[in-house]
Amino acid sequence: MLKPKLISQVLQQATTGGVKATILLNPEGSLLAFAAQSDRDARIYGAIASNIWTIYSKHCKPEVGPLSFLMLECEEGKVAITVVSTMILCLVARDDVELGILKAKCEALTRHLEEPLSRVAGY
């Protein structure tokens, strides 16, 4: 139904050119799959990203619609967070990575993972 190893390989494809970590989380913030230099980094990035996403989601007014994309410029890097099916996708990149590239990578991954993850989300 869903091959976890393949998901990691897909995430790995986006973890190039200054992207330090690509993480897929469930809505509770638990890691589903990731491509990062270390497990520790992925867990930390994942926990922070999930927290930020949840806080912003809660403060989205109904008339504006649900939160679909978040981009953050931090002191030492850039972060993009989006939703794929019911899961959260997070990309952490170096400061020199352009925001457009980060967004394009997020969209490419979303297109690729949306259909298989939506099948799993039903269970």
Next chain:
Amino acid sequence: METGINNILAKLTESEGVIGVLIADEHGLCLGARGIAKASSAGFIASIATHARELTEMKGRSDSKEDTPTISVEYGNSTILIRSEGNHTLAVWKS
């Protein structure tokens, strides 16, 4: 994943007279910049292209490829050529 864009940017930068290249997406976010082009100008570049397209559409013509405007910004001894194709805008700085 970004190899294609990097190759295009590198190829354009090597062209004669080109001193800078920038590609922006439809939101004005920079996809890549080389030479004297600054990533922070991606928003302005995309905005100029959008406004130019709106001006040409005012003529009531169809939005065929031939109608996509190319904008030339001349200053000093240099020129910036801006053209929007699909969701992306390309800007080339020429000396």
